[in-house]
Amino acid sequence: xxxxxxxxxxxxxxxxxxxxxxxxxxxxxxxxxxxxxxxxxxxxxxxxxxxxxxxxxxxxxxxxxxxxxxxxxxxxxxxxxxxxxxxxxxxxxxxxxxxxxxxxxxxxxxxxxxxxxxxxxxxxxxxxxxxxxxxx
Ligand SMILES: [Zn+2]
Numbered sequence: 769x770x771x772x773x774x775x776x777x778x779x780x781x782x783x784x785x786x787x788x789x790x791x792x793x794x795x796x797x798x799x800x801x802x803x804x805x806x807x808x809x810x811x812x813x814x815x816x817x818x819x820x821x822x823x824x825x826x827x828x829x830x831x832x833x834x835x836x837x838x839x840x841x842x843x844x845x846x847x848x849x850x851x852x853x854x855x856x857x858x859x860x861x862x863x864x865x866x867x868x869x870x871x872x873x874x875x876x877x878x879x880x881x882x883x884x885x886x887x888x889x890x891x892x893x894x895x896x897x898x899x900x901x902x903x904x
Pocket of ligand 1: 780845
């Protein structure tokens with residue numbers, strides 16, 4: 769199994785993902801957009817046990833579509849978004865793929881909240897699109 773490493777811009781927060789992600793998901797929701805300062809976020813869905821972090825993150829308690837809290841962790845020094853723990857995805861962590869050291873071998877297969885996608889965004893080849901959240 770492949771171990772992937774990543775971290776924030778300033779280097780305070782570092783992490784390892786110790787096994788292949790369950791999924792690579794592009795999220796177009798307005799919260800991800802704001803939190804990333806970009807058009808969408810790319811997330812690795814990984815088991816909590818496969819995620820190992822050094823350095824403290826701060827977190828924002830956000831509210832997801834489900835009405836349940838999600839915890840958006842970011843570096844308190846440089847502000848890089850690192851990962852999110854969503855109450856409706858218990859035991860899983862959503863790692864912000866843009867913070868990985870290397871992007872090799874990670875092909876997004878799912879796009880969610882496409883109803884909020886930027887008008888210029890071209891659907892990603894080979895990815896299944898959901899207008900809102902994917903069915904559970
Ligand atoms: Zn930092």
